[in-house]
Amino acid sequence: MIKGKKGDAFEIMMWIVRFIFIIIILFVVYFFINAFIITSIDTKEVDAAVFVHRTIYSRHVLAGVDRYTQRVYPGVSNGWVFYANDFDKAIDYYWNDQIAANITMNGFSKNYNQEWYENWLPLVEARYEEDNKEESLKGVGAVTEFTFNTTIVNYDGIHKSIVPLKYRIFVPNG
Amino acid sequence: MRLFAGKRGLMEDLHVYLIQLVMILGYTIVIIAFAAAGVNNSLFERAYITRDLASITTAIIASPGNVFYTYDLTGYEFILEFSNKKIAAKDKNEKNSVFYSYASDLSYNVRDYISKDPLSKIIVKKIYIAKEGNIIRFNGTLNPNLNAIDCSFYGNESIKPKKVLIDIPHDAANPGYRIGNENTELLAICKIANYLLHQKNTSIEFSFTHPIDSSGNLDCFHRNPVGIPAVDYVVVIHGGALMSYELSPAKAYIQINSAKEKESSRLGCQLVNSILSPEKLEPFTGSALISADSSLTNTHIQIGAIDPAISTIVLEIGNVNIPKEKNQLLAPDVIGDALIRGLSSND
Numbered sequence: 462m463i464k465g466k467k468g469d470a471f472e473i474m475m476w477i478v479r480f481i482f483i484i485i486i487l488f489v490v491y492f493f494i495n496a497f498i499i500t501s502i503d504t505k506e507v508d509a510a511v512f513v514h515r516t517i518y519s520r521h522v523l524a525g526v527d528r529y530t531q532r533v534y535p536g537v538s539n540g541w542v543f544y545a546n547d548f549d550k551a552i553d554y555y556w557n558d559q560i561a562a563n564i565t566m567n568g569f570s571k572n573y574n575q576e577w578y579e580n581w582l583p584l585v586e587a588r589y590e591e592d593n594k595e596e597s598l599k600g601v602g603a604v605t606e607f608t609f610n611t612t613i614v615n616y617d618g619i620h621k622s623i624v625p626l627k628y629r630i631f632v633p634n635g
Numbered sequence: 636m637r638l639f640a641g642k643r644g645l646m647e648d649l650h651v652y653l654i655q656l657v658m659i660l661g662y663t664i665v666i667i668a669f670a671a672a673g674v675n676n677s678l679f680e681r682a683y684i685t686r687d688l689a690s691i692t693t694a695i696i697a698s699p700g701n702v703f704y705t706y707d708l709t710g711y712e713f714i715l716e717f718s719n720k721k722i723a724a725k726d727k728n729e730k731n732s733v734f735y736s737y738a739s740d741l742s743y744n745v746r747d748y749i750s751k752d753p754l755s756k757i758i759v760k761k762i763y764i765a766k767e768g769n770i771i772r773f774n775g776t777l778n779p780n781l782n783a784i785d786c787s788f789y790g791n792e793s794i795k796p797k798k799v800l801i802d803i804p805h806d807a808a809n810p811g812y813r814i815g816n817e818n819t820e821l822l823a824i825c826k827i828a829n830y831l832l833h834q835k836n837t838s839i840e841f842s843f844t845h846p847i848d849s850s851g852n853l854d855c856f857h858r859n860p861v862g863i864p865a866v867d868y869v870v871v872i873h874g875g876a877l878m879s880y881e882l883s884p885a886k887a888y889i890q891i892n893s894a895k896e897k898e899s900s901r902l903g904c905q906l907v908n909s910i911l912s913p914e915k916l917e918p919f920t921g922s923a924l925i926s927a928d929s930s931l932t933n934t935h936i937q938i939g940a941i942d943p944a945i946s947t948i949v950l951e952i953g954n955v956n957i958p959k960e961k962n963q964l965l966a967p968d969v970i971g972d973a974l975i976r977g978l979s980s981n982d
Contacts, residue, residue: 476651483655483659487662490666494669494670502679502682504686504690511690511693511694511697511738514694514697515694515697518698519696519698519699519740520740521740531788532699532924535699550740550741551740552740553739553740554720554736554737555719555721555737
């Protein structure tokens with residue numbers, strides 16, 4: 462390849478360009494094929510909905526439990542249950558950065574996965590301007606927010622009332 | 636650039652071309668394998684199945700009662716592994732794992748499972764997810780007893796009473812006598828009590844609210860005078876005479892304000908589960924432990940002043956009104972054995 466004297470430098474440079482060109486072509490082919498192969502599935506909304514229903518209907522979260530028979534009262538809660546139950550132990554994922562939430566019942570608020578809720582809050586609230594419109598952050602590194610508003614029966618053993626129940630759920634995109 | 640440099644340079648150029656050719660061939664093989672996996676959609680399917688199963692498992696763990704779910708993997712050659720709050724789908728060589736996390740509950744006992752038999756190496760095609768009490772299993776049986784109650788809520792120690800008073804149905808105004816359809820209930824349960832009377836191979840000492848007649852059997856239509864002997868528990872057996880035909884529950888009313896409230900709940904739970912378990916009986920439609928104050932249990936038993944140290948459990952063991960061929964109350968030996976089993980500790 463190297464033939465000495467004048468043409469050598471030019472020849473080496475051309476070979477380098479040729480290799481770079483081939484590598485670029487190979488990467489283009491890879492990305493082109495990869496674009497047609499779907500391997501990621503977006504289950505963020507499902508995860509958030511399951512989380513909401515779990516808190517309302519499940520033992521150890523919001524649903525009250527009969528003192529004597531230990532039967533669960535789905536959709537019935539009270540302030541004592543709200544504060545006494547450790548939500549992080551009742552809903553425990555393999556990754557601790559899978560979901561985080563703020564739950565407000567009858568004006569009282571509590572966070573699930575406090576650490577990541579605080580970590581993600583700035584990302585969720587960050588905005589940028591595009592075409593004179595404010596947009597939330599997008600992409601793999603961003604976090605999607607879901608909000609749910611419903612009601613729950615507040616029963617303290619004597620009085621029953623229907624109180625609002627609000628969720629602010631963060632699920633990472635990546 | 637010259638393609639062939641001539642003479643000395645020719646061989647060097649050929650070497651470079653060969654290197655390029657090998658690179659491209661290797662890359663082509665990798666790309667084809669990658670595309671083939673994509674065409675088979677195995678990556679997508681494994682990702683889909685792990686997420687689908689994770690959502691289902693989370694929902695099952697969240698359910699207030701017992702749940703059984705069959706997940707069919709017929710047509711797939713994936714091995715599924717459930718451990719440490721995640722579900723992994725691997726190919727049949729146990730490689731290329733794709734996994735996703737489900738939300739467990741630290742209070743529950745979630746059993747690990749792999750869908751490949753370690754001995755026969757057969758890949759299981761159906762995953763049976765079962766929530767039974769605080770136990771979550773991925774290899775549940777086909778016909779689990781979904782009505783069974785988790786007795787561990789009422790204490791880990793089984794209750795084994797030594798002396799038990801058995802009461803059979805009666806009318807409030809005329810103890811020991813019932814009319815119409817309810818009479819069927821009385822006779823059916825009297826047979827069960829009679830079966831218990833004649834059991835000698837049990838450590839439980841049974842006594843009854845009805846006298847023993849000259850033939851050595853219980854007199855179903857008369858009743859002992861008011862007052863009860865010194866026993867650990869009173870078990871009142873009912874057969875759902877007032878229920879509709881569609882219902883056939885096993886349930887226990889627990890006297891919650893007795894001195895033995897927790898023990899009564901545990902024993903009531905044992906009895907309900909033992910009643911549910913005989914496989915030869917028609918499936919029960921439900922089960923429950925229901926808290927009741929002493930006035931209710933006293934009304935049921937109609938035996939006047941009760942020693943506060945004695946706790947009463949009112950046990951509903953099915954429905955006397957369901958068709959005769961399906962009526963579990965007409966199997967006194969099966970129900971009787973189940974009662975002894977429940978009183979002897981087994982859940």
